[in-house]
Amino acid sequence: MKLKYLFFLFIIVTKTSLFAQKMDTDSLxxxxxxxxxxxxxxxxxxxxxxxxxxxxxxxxxxxxxxxxxxxxxxxxxxxxxxxxxxxxxxxxxxxxxxxxxxxxxxxxxxxxxxxxxxxxxxxxxxxxxxxxxxxxxxxxxxxxxxxxxxxxxxxxxxxxxxxxxxxxxxxxxxAYGDRIGISNTTTVFNRSGVGPWNYTSLHYAKQLKNATIIGRFDYNDRQSSGTSVLSGSMYELETYYKTSPKNYSFLNIGISNDRIFPKVRLNYSFFQNLGKGWETELGIRYNKTNTTENYSTALGFGKYLGAGWFNLRSYFQIGQKKPYPSFASTYRYYFNSRYDYFAINAGYGTSPDERETISQFDQRVSLNSYRIGAGYNKVVFKKFIIGAQTGFNRQEYTPSKYQNEINITLQLQWLL
Structure with missing residues (x-):
């Protein structure tokens, strides 16, 4: 009996010692x-x-x-x-x-x-x-x-x-790197004696590690009954650059001496990735002509939905009697790359990001505008990007009077 007692005591002491040692090593x-x-x-x-x-x-x-x-x-x-x-x-x-x-x-x-x-x-x-x-x-x-x-x-x-x-x-x-591109937008109207308008743009894009730099030359020609009534050119420099793994910025600078374009154009937006496919945008737009200046804010968000991407952007005027809001929504469905997609869009109002009508921004911003459109981009032969877009705009050109505008855009880019 005494031997059994000593055996159990030995077991208890041994287990206690091992437990204490385990506690000691864990603490260490x-x-x-x-x-x-x-x-x-x-x-x-x-x-x-x-x-x-x-x-x-x-x-x-x-x-x-x-x-x-x-x-x-x-x-x-x-x-x-x-x-x-x-x-x-x-x-x-x-x-x-x-x-x-x-x-x-x-x-x-x-x-x-x-x-x-x-x-x-x-x-x-x-x-x-x-x-x-x-x-x-x-x-x-x-x-x-x-x-x-x-x-x-x-x-x-x-x-x-x-x-x-x-x-x-x-x-x-x-991987696509540098590219050269040309695009042309033709706008036709249902009003007699107005149009067509032609907006042509040449650009060169340089791809760097954390940024894309784009130089652009724009030429705009507005006709009335087949005769050019206003034309001119503008030079632009823009960039998208990553400021961190979860955000990036967009900056655009444009200058022109022709009345059909703003004298100075400055655009900036900051994009923040919120995770789970969500992205927000906060930006400002500035356009200066020979007689006016206007400022706008840009607020937007984007969401990836499977292979698709939805974006809603709004603009509000600063320093005006009214904010004159405008809204633009876009949905893209991507196929093989960022350049292969089908897109549809809809919007209300006139935004400062519309290049073709920017010189009429002061007149159009307070008028109603209802638009829809669609487009398709495709990489072909692993060397070219081709694209076609069309849009319809029901535009108020003077209070309570409307005109129909149809835009057709064709573009070609060469991947260097």
Whole structure:
């Protein structure tokens, strides 16, 4: 009986000791990670990790923390060794695969990163973070085709993740690079003696890493009964540039000495990605002619809906007796790239973004306007973008009197 009592006492003491040791090592690990993430004292963290390994050599969390501490002190080989050690001991340790892959990506070692993450995906094929790490590793190889193929695979696998679609569109846009284009819009009227109007634009677009810069030459000719009554040209410079991974800006500057265009035209908009396919816009428009100046605000939002994109934009006048609001809505359905799409649009009122009628903005802004339209863009032969749009506008040209306007636009761009 006494022997049995001593045996049970031994078991209790042993379990208590082991529990106390577990509590001691857990507390040490928490303290170590705090030193790494909060205090950022990596030398101290290395010493704590080594102490933890000495106390509990099978506690793999200490090896991972030690790898992270070595990484932060730029001791890359040591960091790599400890991450690999953990993977060799326990292939179910997902964090070790992630840390090692990120380390190789940061060292620009695409092959090593892909080798590690492919091993992880064999073990955990449904782990989304592993797929996203593989995408980052593929991007290091500077092989747009392979990256685009994998992005397409991920879009099918995770259709709810609209950021993947954005990345594919942006990548294809970057791949197209520089381009030269020409477009012409002809407007005809149902009023006798008015029109046609012809608006022609030539542009050159330069694609940089985080920006697109576009130079544009515009020529506008308005006719009455077949005779030109007003014409002129304008020079424009505009850019779309990324200010961060989640926002970008648009800036347009135009100048002209001809009455058919504003003397100075300045447009700016800031776009913010809100996640889940949502985007907002806040902007300002300024146009100065020989006799007037006007300011407008632009407010809008966009939403990706599967392969489609919907946008609603509104404009309000500043410094006028009334705000004279106008609204423009657009829906695009994309096919293979940002340049392959079908679009429909509808709107009310006159906006300062309408190039063809901008010189009449002061007269039209206070009048009613109801418009609808549709268009189609297509990349052909992997070298050209062709496009055609048409629109109908029921325009009030003087109070209570209306005219019908039909616009037809044709455009061609050459991908350099």
């Amino acid at each position: 690990l928490v303290a170590t990670n705090k030193v790494i993430s909060v205090e950022k004292n990596y030398t101290k963290a290395i010493a704590l990790c080594q102490l933890g390994i000495k106390k509990a050599p099978n506690y793999l969390d200490f090896y991972v923390s030690l790898g992270n501490a070595y990484k932060m002190t730029n001791q890359i080989d040591s960091a790599r060794y400890y991450f690999k050690y953990v993977i060799a001991k326990n292939t179910n340790y997902k964090e070790a695969f992630s840390y090692l892959t990120r380390l190789e990506i940061e060292q620009n070692k695409a092959d090593a990163a892909l080798q590690t993450i492919d091993q992880a995906l064999v073990l955990c094929p449904e782990e989304k973070d592993f797929h996203l790490l593989k995408l980052r590793a593929l991007e290091l190889e500077n092989n747009p085709k392979a990256t685009a193929t994998y992005l397409s695979f991920l879009i099918k696998k995770y259709p709810e993740d609209t950021t993947l679609k954005d990345r594919l569109f942006d990548m294809k846009l970057d």
